[in-house]
Every structure is written in structure tokens, then in C-alpha cells.
Amino acid sequence: MxxxxxxxxxxxxxxxxxxxxxxxxxxxxxxxxxxxxxxxxxxxxxxxxxxxxxxxxxxxxxxxxxxxxxxxxxxxGGASVTVLPSHTELTTQEAADTLNVSRQYLVRLIDRGDLPSHKVGAHRRVRAEDLAAYRHRRDQARREALDVLAADAQDAGGYDAPMNFGPRRR
Known part of the structure; x- marks a missing residue:
């Protein structure tokens, strides 16, 4: 045991x-x-x-x-899955790869305060649980924005308009 x-x-x-x-x-x-x-x-x-x-x-x-x-x-669904303990600390490159963003963008998220991190010497580390929480917040905001766009398109009759493909013929 x-x-x-x-x-x-x-x-x-x-x-x-x-x-x-x-x-x-x-x-x-x-x-x-x-x-x-x-x-x-x-x-x-x-x-x-x-x-x-x-x-x-x-x-x-x-x-x-x-x-x-x-x-x-x-x-x-075809996704690749990696299981990490929540207390795992990731480098900025590993965190960026997990979010599928550039390392520079991830550093901007940290500098803005959107994603907590701490320093080990001169290097930043991001906890896996903080990264998961950020991803959840980001995805939730995206879903809400998409719902608003879909509702606006529905209200404007965008789904009822005839579909025209290709250039107009005269």
C-alpha cells in the first residue's frame, strides 16, 4: 500500500x-x-x-x-486529454500550450491580472487549477457573447432571410 x-x-x-x-x-x-x-x-x-x-x-x-x-x-470526441493534479505548476509556455495561445499573450493575461501566477526565481509559474478556472471563465464569456449574437441575428430576421451563394447575376 x-x-x-x-x-x-x-x-x-x-x-x-x-x-x-x-x-x-x-x-x-x-x-x-x-x-x-x-x-x-x-x-x-x-x-x-x-x-x-x-x-x-x-x-x-x-x-x-x-x-x-x-x-x-x-x-x-477526438480530444487529446492530459490529466494534471490541481496543484501542478506550469511554465508560461506549458500554460500557453494548454490554452492554445502564444506565450506572449499568456504573459499579457498575467500582467493584466486575468490569470494569477507567482515567480520562481525570474520565471513565472501558473497553477493548473488557476489555469482551469481562467479557461472556464473565458469559455463562459464566449458562450454568453455567442448567445447575444445569435439572439440579435434572430431578432433582426437574419435566419429568415433567403440565402444567396456566389456573385449576383445580372
Whole structure:
């Protein structure tokens, strides 16, 4: 059995070398089946159990089922997934890569105060949980802006206008 300290060190070591797995089409299909299984477990009265061939099994908590369901849905959709502990500290380049923005833009976010960071020597570090919170806020603002644009287009009759493709003919 692993102690909490040993487990934390192992997680930290794995997090430093986290590389997104390249998953095949077959993997994506299995992830879809896993997602269906997990959705059934979340909505049903029974608990989900994980068992090995040697008979050892454990019952998964609803929170863990939810995490696995989220990962399975992402993989099914073709997304690459990297799992990091929330206390992991990322370099500005790693954080920028996670947000799919340039490092310079990420530094501007930090300088503006949109994204918390701290310095280790002369280098900035961003905690994974702060990055996830920023991404959630950013995505929520984008969804709200898109909803406003769609409502404005609907109110203006933009969806009722005839569609014309290509140049006008005279």
C-alpha cells in the first residue's frame, strides 16, 4: 500500500512528464462504450464497480464516475486529454500550450491580472487549477457573447432571410 506522501511524489513525477496519448479510432469507439456504461451507472440505482481478473474489485464513487465520464466523452470526441493534479505548476509556455495561445499573450493575461501566477526565481509559474478556472471563465464569456449574437441575428430576421451563394447575376 502506498502512503499519501509516496503517492503525491509519484503524481508529481508523472505530472512533470505528462504527454497526451495519441488515441486510435478503436480507442475512441471504446471510449464511447465506456461513456455509455458510465452514463448508465450515474443515472441508475446501482454503483459502478471495477474488477480485475484476479477477483479484486472496488466500487467507484459518483464523483470518480463523473470524472471518468468526462474523460471518456472528451476522448470520444477526438480530444487529446492530459490529466494534471490541481496543484501542478506550469511554465508560461506549458500554460500557453494548454490554452492554445502564444506565450506572449499568456504573459499579457498575467500582467493584466486575468490569470494569477507567482515567480520562481525570474520565471513565472501558473497553477493548473488557476489555469482551469481562467479557461472556464473565458469559455463562459464566449458562450454568453455567442448567445447575444445569435439572439440579435434572430431578432433582426437574419435566419429568415433567403440565402444567396456566389456573385449576383445580372
Amino acid at each position: 502506498m502512503t499519501r506522501t509516496t503517492a503525491s511524489r509519484k503524481i508529481d513525477k508523472l505530472a512533470r512528464h505528462a504527454v497526451p496519448a495519441v488515441l486510435s479510432f478503436d480507442d475512441r469507439q471504446m471510449a464511447a462504450q465506456l461513456s455509455d456504461l458510465l452514463l448508465g451507472a450515474a443515472g441508475g440505482p446501482g454503483r459502478l464497480c471495477l474488477a480485475r481478473g484476479d477477483g479484486y474489485s472496488i466500487a467507484l464513487s459518483p464523483a470518480l464516475v463523473s470524472v471518468l465520464e468526462t474523460v471518456a466523452e472528451m476522448v470520444t
